[in-house]
Structure formats: C-alpha cells, structure tokens
Amino acid sequence: MPHTDPSRSPDPGALARIEASLTGPGAPFAVVRAEHGPFVYSNGPRTLREFAETTWAFGEQPFLISGERVCSYGEFFAAASSLARRLAESYGLRPGDRAVVAMRNHPEWQVAFWAAQLAGLVAVPLNTWWTEGEFAYALDDCEPKVLLVDADQLPKLEGWGRKAGARFVVFGGGGEAPGGGELPAGAERYADLPEADPYAAPPEVEIRPEDDATIIYTSGTTGRPKGAVATHLAQAGAALNPRYQAAVSALGRGVVPGQGPAPVTLMTFPFFHVAAFTSLYAAMAVGATLVLMPKWDADEALRLIRRHGVTHYAGVPATALQLLSAADRAGDGLESLKGLNTGGAAAPPDLVARLTARHGERIEPRNGYGLTETSGGVLANFGAAYRAHPDSVGTPTPVTEIRIAGPAGEELPEGEAGELWLRGQSLVRGYWRDEGATAEAFTGGWFRTGDVAVVRGGRVSVVDRIKDVVIRGGENVYCVEVESVLHGHPDVEDAAVLGVPHPVLGEEVAAVVRVGPGSAVTADELRAHVGRSLAAFKVPAHVLVTREPLPRNVTGKILKRELRGAVQEHAGESGGRGLTDG
Known part of the structure; x- marks a missing residue:
C-alpha cells in the first residue's frame, strides 16, 4: 500500500489512522485488490454514467457560471440527457462510437462531454490550440462519428468532416459558419435542437466498467500524438481520487468532510486538459460551482473571485503566480479563498512560500502529480506537508502504487533516484490502435512515466525527465x-x-x-x-x-x-x- 506522510499532523500516527478510517472495509474509500490487477475502490461508481447520474440530486444548485450565465445541475443534466438521446436515437450512434469534443471552456463543453458518456460513446476531447493539420491527424486516428464543436473550431474541422461524412453539432456562432458560409452537410446548430425535457432520462444503453470512456491525446518521444484510452472503471477511479485527497485534508485539519457550503472553484484549466478533470470531478461529486474564464486574465480573475465568493482556485502554477502578483498590486486579500490548487506543470518551490508569506496558513496550498495516462492527479501534496516539503509532489492515493525503478526495472530503495513507475485503477489501458507504444510504456501492468523521481519519507519528488x-x-x-x-x-x-x-x-x-x-x-x-x-x-x-x-x-x-x-x-x-x- 502507499506510504503516508506524518508531517501533515504533529502526531506521527494521526495520518495512518485517518487513512485507515477512510480505506478500511466498509469505509467510504475502501480499497481491494482487483483479480490479477491493481488496487481499486470497492465502493462508488463503476462508470462515468453512474457518476453523472448522481449530480441530478443537486437540482437547482449552480454548476457552471460563465459571464452572466448560470447553469444549474438540473439544467445541465437535462441538457446532457437530451443531447445523449439525440445522438443515440436520431444519429444512430452506438456504444463505442467516438464523439469528438472541440470547443473552448463554454458550459456546453460539459453538456457535450457528458452527453457522450450518457450515450455510451467514447468522448475524445481535442486541444483547441491545435492547427488544422494537428486536428486532422487525431481525427484520422480516432475516426469519430460525430463532432461536437463550437463555431470557432468549425473551420479547422469541417474539411475533415466533409470528407469523412461525419455529423456535426455546432454550438454558438449564429446560423452560419464563421466567415458567412453555410454549415457543413450533416451539421445542425445546438440552438435549434428541441428544448431539453427536465424529466427525460438518458438513453437506455448498456455501459460496462471495462468499456472505453475517453481517448485523450498526448505525445510521446516520436512527436506524434497518441490517444490514451481510459475505461469507465479507470475514469471512475479518477473521479474518486480527488475526493479521497480532500477527505484526508479535511480530517487532518480537524474538519468533518462534506460539512459547510459547497465550494466555488475558479476553473482556469482548459477542459480538454487532463488536469481539468481532477477539479471537475471534485466539484461534481459535492455539488460545487465552477466559475469559468474564456481567457486567462489575472485582474479579471480577481474580479470573479470577489463577485462569486470563490473558495478554491484551480490552474497551472504560471497563472497562480500571476494571480498572487495581481492581488498584491491591488491590495486584494483574497478573503474568500480557502485553497490554491495547481497542477499541469511542476510548481516552483517559492510558490507556496509566497502564498504563506502573504496569507499565512489561511489558504491551503495544493499541488500534485498526474499525467494523461493516469487520467489526472494520482499524487498530492497539500497543507502543512506542502509547506514543509515544497519540492515534493506528495503521496499517492490508496489505489495508486509507486515504484522507483532501476535500468532493468528492479525496484530501488528509498532515497535512490530512478524512473517513476505507476500502477492503479485510474491508469489508461493503453494507446489507441498503437500496440507498439503501449508495449513500450507498460510493463507488467506498470506504467513507465519517463520521469526520474526519488522517494523520501513516503513523499515523491520528481527530479528530472527522461522524456524529451x-x-x-x-x-x-x-x-x-x-x-x-x-x-x-x-x-x-x-x-x-x-x-x-x-x-x-x-x-x-x-x-x-x-x-x-x-x-x-x-x-x-x-x-x-x-x-x-x-x-x-x-x-x-x-x-x-x-x-x-x-x-x-x-x-x-x-x-x-x-x-x-x-x-x-x-x-x-x-x-x-x-x-x-x-
């Protein structure tokens, strides 16, 4: 089982007792060893459809805020269910068909992604910063049956769609394609679809834990994008990982998890980035609100934090540093903020020092480690442990095993640097239609990250990268x-x-x-x-x-x-x- 980090509490045994209370038999995050496989959570959802269906209970609680728009959980689930029914019943799509999602951080991104999950489709979020050629490579690779896109991305995708005969649902942008042209054949505007029925259920399709849920493109040493394929069981594990970390954090501070008002998170990760899923899953699990930004601007972030009473920030270290600098310039004390969560890149050690010097221990810092191949964060460093060890990425979740491997794959003792290998529920099953790359990256169920790391006192520190x-x-x-x-x-x-x-x-x-x-x-x-x-x-x-x-x-x-x-x-x-x- 993963090591613990006693520095989070003055009592060396306190964290061990917290973890045992959370992961033992019958506990909320009970862990069992899968047959011939990794550790898995024995409770909780087994598919992303199961996870999404629980959000219906949050009803009128606000889920997504974008500008003046507020979308409640009830509205979101009704819209996603309605679109899922259209994809399954009108488009004739079947479980396993791929559905590309290519749009900026609009509320409709979430409707599109979760509609794919409710219909049993494999969602393929694509990077909206890509060029037309980069899009074409991924589209040729995954061969989607439908493209769920915003009007800004349509010009980069419609050429491929015309040749492949793919269907389009276009979100925003009025009745015409950008530039005044007609929409492609087989395309329809999302705004023209029938109004969502709040009482309609998602389509009746069978979705198994072992079925593919997502393909998220990354790149390897060949320089070509590879589609990392996560099953529903893997993504369900990814959805529980941040909840476990939040529970450990709360109990370590003497707080009962789940009490108090739901968090309000300023989401600055682009939705197509795997780091966004960690924050998204954490929010959806507790009925939290996500405040969206169409484009990063530190001063605008301050305004949104004040206006909406944002309690948690989620973004890459670069934007977190800019936020702290903007707050210093404006004399803004970030009074509502309770947590500063960074990911997607290594956080400079002075980030937590700057936060502590300006705001004391009121705002909890958090960083961690995750990859596209782990479906988001699988190690976390937060609170007192982060302040004491700012160069660490923390400790693993209970379903994540770590190995520091030598040149022959042998496990190295604590304190020696080697390649970080990972095994766990949230890891992808491999790369889409690329057996060679899959065999190269996975050894006996272990994923070879390509990062050089060292473990000290149960904490992992990434010290270099093997991959170029x-x-x-x-x-x-x-x-x-x-x-x-x-x-x-x-x-x-x-x-x-x-x-x-x-x-x-x-x-x-x-x-x-x-x-x-x-x-x-x-x-x-x-x-x-x-x-x-x-x-x-x-x-x-x-x-x-x-x-x-x-x-x-x-x-x-x-x-x-x-x-x-x-x-x-x-x-x-x-x-x-x-x-x-x-």
Whole structure:
C-alpha cells in the first residue's frame, strides 16, 4: 500500500489512522485488490454514467457560471440527457462510437462531454490550440462519428468532416459558419435542437466498467500524438481520487468532510486538459460551482473571485503566480479563498512560500502529480506537508502504487533516484490502435512515466525527465515534433529543441538551428515556419541560428546538455528575440 506522510499532523500516527478510517472495509474509500490487477475502490461508481447520474440530486444548485450565465445541475443534466438521446436515437450512434469534443471552456463543453458518456460513446476531447493539420491527424486516428464543436473550431474541422461524412453539432456562432458560409452537410446548430425535457432520462444503453470512456491525446518521444484510452472503471477511479485527497485534508485539519457550503472553484484549466478533470470531478461529486474564464486574465480573475465568493482556485502554477502578483498590486486579500490548487506543470518551490508569506496558513496550498495516462492527479501534496516539503509532489492515493525503478526495472530503495513507475485503477489501458507504444510504456501492468523521481519519507519528488519534453505553462511540447518541423525548412541542416527556465511559465521553448552555407534565414523566419504547422505554444520563443555543427555523442544523439548554458545565456540577452551566431 502507499506510504503516508506524518508531517501533515504533529502526531506521527494521526495520518495512518485517518487513512485507515477512510480505506478500511466498509469505509467510504475502501480499497481491494482487483483479480490479477491493481488496487481499486470497492465502493462508488463503476462508470462515468453512474457518476453523472448522481449530480441530478443537486437540482437547482449552480454548476457552471460563465459571464452572466448560470447553469444549474438540473439544467445541465437535462441538457446532457437530451443531447445523449439525440445522438443515440436520431444519429444512430452506438456504444463505442467516438464523439469528438472541440470547443473552448463554454458550459456546453460539459453538456457535450457528458452527453457522450450518457450515450455510451467514447468522448475524445481535442486541444483547441491545435492547427488544422494537428486536428486532422487525431481525427484520422480516432475516426469519430460525430463532432461536437463550437463555431470557432468549425473551420479547422469541417474539411475533415466533409470528407469523412461525419455529423456535426455546432454550438454558438449564429446560423452560419464563421466567415458567412453555410454549415457543413450533416451539421445542425445546438440552438435549434428541441428544448431539453427536465424529466427525460438518458438513453437506455448498456455501459460496462471495462468499456472505453475517453481517448485523450498526448505525445510521446516520436512527436506524434497518441490517444490514451481510459475505461469507465479507470475514469471512475479518477473521479474518486480527488475526493479521497480532500477527505484526508479535511480530517487532518480537524474538519468533518462534506460539512459547510459547497465550494466555488475558479476553473482556469482548459477542459480538454487532463488536469481539468481532477477539479471537475471534485466539484461534481459535492455539488460545487465552477466559475469559468474564456481567457486567462489575472485582474479579471480577481474580479470573479470577489463577485462569486470563490473558495478554491484551480490552474497551472504560471497563472497562480500571476494571480498572487495581481492581488498584491491591488491590495486584494483574497478573503474568500480557502485553497490554491495547481497542477499541469511542476510548481516552483517559492510558490507556496509566497502564498504563506502573504496569507499565512489561511489558504491551503495544493499541488500534485498526474499525467494523461493516469487520467489526472494520482499524487498530492497539500497543507502543512506542502509547506514543509515544497519540492515534493506528495503521496499517492490508496489505489495508486509507486515504484522507483532501476535500468532493468528492479525496484530501488528509498532515497535512490530512478524512473517513476505507476500502477492503479485510474491508469489508461493503453494507446489507441498503437500496440507498439503501449508495449513500450507498460510493463507488467506498470506504467513507465519517463520521469526520474526519488522517494523520501513516503513523499515523491520528481527530479528530472527522461522524456524529451518541455512543459510550458502546463502544456507539453515534445522537442522532436518541433525539431521535425524545423528540419522541414530548406535552409536547416540540423536542429535541437530544449527548454529554458521561465519565471512564470516554468519553462519556455528554445531551439538551436544549424543552417547551410550562405543561408540568410533569420530566427523570426524560422519561428514563423514552425507557427504555420504547430500550435503557438510550441513555437520556440528563443532561436539561436548557427553555422557550427551541433555536439553529438558517438551514437549520433545531440548532446543538449552542452547547448543548454549557451541557450539560456542568449535567452536572457534576447528577452525572447531570436539571435544569430556567426
């Protein structure tokens, strides 16, 4: 079973007693070993449909607030049920068919996603920052039968949809497609659908725990997106994980879980990001309210916190730091805030120090660790433990096992650094239609994260990454993907992409590019070249152009550690502008 962290309480045995009271037989988070498999929660939902159906009981409690719009749980469930019936009965979709969800953080995103779950479809949330080409690759891979999109995303998707003969439901944007064109054949506006019947049930379909629930795209060392497939049982485990962590936190502070008014959370994660699901599940389980932001703005976040009495913040560390700075400038004491939750990227150790220095221990800090392949957060660090160990990502949930593995997969003793392996209920079953990538990432039921970690006193600290990835403000940028695009420029002979530290984003993307003799290509032109193929967050902020060979080892691999110092120095000098060397 996972280790505990006695630093959360002055009594070394207190946390052990709390965990035992929560996970023992008959307890709310009772844990059993699945046959020939990982630990699983023995109570609670087994499918996402079961989880969603419980939210109907919250009735008129506000669920989603977006601008002046307030959507209650009752309205949400009626709308999701109505759309699910249309997908199943009018569109003829069957369990297992894929349904793409591509839209900004509108309330309708949740209606679309949960309609897919109520109909037994496999929901495929896609990154709205992607280009048309990036969308096309994922669509070719998952072959959806229906695309649930907002009007802003339609231009990037309708070309594929026309060729594939897929159906569309378009949310917002009036009666025409953007630019004045007609909607694609087989498309209908969500606004034109019949009004939802608040008493109508979801369609009668059989959904089993082992059925696929979601495909969420990530990227690997090949640079191509891979669809991580989670079953309903895995997502049900992901839904219980944050509830368990919240219960441990409450009991550790001497508070009975579930008492008091429902939380109000400012949601700044994009819904397509797996980190958003952790906050979403935590909110839906207790009838909490999510306050949405169409675009991040720290000053607007302060206004929303004041207006709606926000009790919890959820976002990447970069936006959390900006929120604290904006509050300092405005003299805003964040009086309603009780929790500051960050995820999606490594939190700088001084984040919790800044929070404590300004607000004492009134606002509980929380960070953790999770991946697309874990369906959200599976380790958490909060409260006194976080303040005492700000470089840690915390301890695992009771259905998550950890192993620090050596080169041959052997388990290393505590205190030694090795690759972090994970096993548990919420892990995905593999990658969509990619047996090779699945076999490479999973060993005997254990997922190899590619992160180097160390365990001390039961707490996990991630110290490095094996995978060649830059995490920019919570978004993964896989270096080989950017390198591949750079290599496509006719003047480029070699390229290396790496991350450089950034005080707010955590890391920023940088590139060293070797060009051919006589080339006059500039750094800005190379950045524009990348931007034509990849999303803006993947475009290198710093480009060092050189005519010198890039350092490589005897096997031909670029020695990026030998480039890092020069790139960081030039990044500091350029302030984001590209530089040319020689």
